[in-house]
Amino acid sequence: MRIVLLGAPGSGKGTQAKLIVEQLQIPHISTGDLLRGAIAAKTPLGLAAKEVMDRGDLVSDEIVLGMLKDRLSADDASNGFILDGFPRNVTQAEMLEQLFQELNLTLDHALLIQVDPDEVVARIAKRAEIEGRTDDTEDVVRNRLNVYNEQTAPVAAFYQQQGIVTEVLGTGSVEDVQARIQAVLRF
Numbered sequence: 224m225r226i227v228l229l230g231a232p233g234s235g236k237g238t239q240a241k242l243i244v245e246q247l248q249i250p251h252i253s254t255g256d257l258l259r260g261a262i263a264a265k266t267p268l269g270l271a272a273k274e275v276m277d278r279g280d281l282v283s284d285e286i287v288l289g290m291l292k293d294r295l296s297a298d299d300a301s302n303g304f305i306l307d308g309f310p311r312n313v314t315q316a317e318m319l320e321q322l323f324q325e326l327n328l329t330l331d332h333a334l335l336i337q338v339d340p341d342e343v344v345a346r347i348a349k350r351a352e353i354e355g356r357t358d359d360t361e362d363v364v365r366n367r368l369n370v371y372n373e374q375t376a377p378v379a380a381f382y383q384q385q386g387i388v389t390e391v392l393g394t395g396s397v398e399d400v401q402a403r404i405q406a407v408l409r410f
């Protein structure tokens with residue numbers, strides 16, 4: 224199964240992706256994690272991406288797509304995957320569509336996790352105290368939410384035209400949200 228997870232920063236995409244992969248035995252591919260890995264490894268790509276991520280802006284489409292292509296060609300992705308954080312704008316959605324056509328793949332589900340902005344701000348503030356992610360400061364979170372509303376929210380409409388979007392309420396406990404997703408994916 225090939226799944227795209229959509230939703231604002233802090234909506235729970237990463238949390239839920241980790242639970243879905245346990246059930247479906249497919250890899251969780253997070254472009255945010257791939258970028259943070261490149262930063263930790265101090266690669267030229269990582270060093271270029273860090274400044275952009277620390278502002279809460281989007282890293283260039285070409286850089287992210289290049290990383291994603293490499294990851295999707297790994298053996299463990301041959302039976303499906305869950306994409307978290309990609310596509311992040313309509314251009315990336317079109318690039319992914321093109322890539323899927325080249326690889327003769329289809330996307331089965333785009334799940335849109337819906338959480339109010341106040342709740343995501345509270346969740347990220349809590350995470351900032353625990354993990355200290357450099358893009359979890361109040362100003363940067365505000366910018367990430369603006370970027371989401373302007374650039375990423377239209378991706379849902381892109382997939383709605385293909386009839387594969389399901390909205391999932393992302394509030395309540397992690398288990399509540401997981402149960403809603405399980406009902407959609409039927410596993």
Ligand code: AP5
Binds near residue numbers: 230279281309398
């Ligand atoms: P990325 O790493 O993708 O971050 P994000 O989308 O902002 O998402 P988050 O990780 O903040 O939130 P999430 O929805 O995964 O929620 P989580 O499960 O962690 O991107 C970071 C940056 O990388 C971007 O700003 C950009 O610069 C760059 N980037 C990444 N992809 C890119 C792309 N494709 N193109 C260009 N640039 C790209 O949960 C959040 C918190 O809430 C956690 O503490 C969690 O424990 C808690 N939580 C989860 N569920 C619940 C619940 N039900 N109740 C209470 N708390 C909960």
